[in-house]
Amino acid sequence: MNEDLREIADELRRHLAWQESDGTRAILKGLEAAQAPKTEAPRPAAPGVPEGPTRTLQEIRTELGDCKRCKLCNGRTQIVFGTGNPKAQLVFVGEGPGAEEDAQGVPFVGPAGQLLTKMIEAMGFKRDDVYICNVVKCRPPNNRNPEGDEIQACEPFLKAQLASIRPKVIVALGKFAAQTLLRVDTPITRMRGQWREYEGIPLMPTYHPAYLLRSPDEKKSAWLDLQQVMKRFDKAPPSK
Numbered sequence: 001m002n003e004d005l006r007e008i009a010d011e012l013r014r015h016l017a018w019q020e021s022d023g024t025r026a027i028l029k030g031l032e033a034a035q036a037p038k039t040e041a042p043r044p045a046a047p048g049v050p051e052g053p054t055r056t057l058q059e060i061r062t063e064l065g066d067c068k069r070c071k072l073c074n075g076r077t078q079i080v081f082g083t084g085n086p087k088a089q090l091v092f093v094g095e096g097p098g099a100e101e102d103a104q105g106v107p108f109v110g111p112a113g114q115l116l117t118k119m120i121e122a123m124g125f126k127r128d129d130v131y132i133c134n135v136v137k138c139r140p141p142n143n144r145n146p147e148g149d150e151i152q153a154c155e156p157f158l159k160a161q162l163a164s165i166r167p168k169v170i171v172a173l174g175k176f177a178a179q180t181l182l183r184v185d186t187p188i189t190r191m192r193g194q195w196r197e198y199e200g201i202p203l204m205p206t207y208h209p210a211y212l213l214r215s216p217d218e219k220k221s222a223w224l225d226l227q228q229v230m231k232r233f234d235k236a237p238p239s240k
């Protein structure tokens with residue numbers, strides 16, 4: 001096991017031992033529930049997936065074409081549509097392509113992508129088993145956050161991708177994926193680790209791998225979130 005995974009696993013073991021030793025988890029759960037906003041006002045529904053038979057990923061990609069629906073087209077090298085198994089049971093949704101993704105046309109291949117690949121493998125999957133895509137399909141200039149109009153322009157394609165794959169579980173990586181799919185403004189710190197639902201599909205919000213690279217102390221939380229996902233697939237954590 002590489003250094004990152006060992007660190008995550010060790011932290012998790014300590015964390016669980018601590019939780020189990022004094023029943024803290026129940027107390028924490030109670031606190032989290034008490035701190036959660038009483039009503040989480042959802043934003044209005046996104047422009048839906050067009051009526052009609054579910055399209056294949058290839059058909060959706062064809063419809064996207066040489067997209068000029070938002071200003072991100074001006075700075076991109078190429079569209080980064082998505083990668084992986086079109087019949088995946090597990091889909092990861094990120095924010096938007098970075099420099100490496102823009103150059104290669106494949107999501108999550110830069111430093112954050114390398115960590116995501118390790119996380120996927122630690123969960124007992126291969127990268128090719130799952131499907132990986134982003135909220136926006138073109139790189140925001142200088143890796144700035146995607147803006148509302150850009151997310152809105154791209155959202156129907158993300159929704160169509162998810163409708164086409166219809167996975168068993170979605171993992172939303174970071175605030176933009178979770179807030180876009182769930183149509184809420186809740187901070188990721190409050191959503192992570194709590195099962196939600198997107199169009200009837202269980203969705204687990206967790207931290208974005210780029211954030212984990214900047215804040216390695218949070219890897220243990222992310223690993224706890226991913227373990228909840230593993231349970232849905234009857235996968236046990238790696239023994240060592």
Ligand code: URA
Pocket residue numbers: 094095096097098101106107108109110112113134210
């Ligand atoms: N960050 C993302 O959100 N997506 C990518 O594809 C790469 C980095």
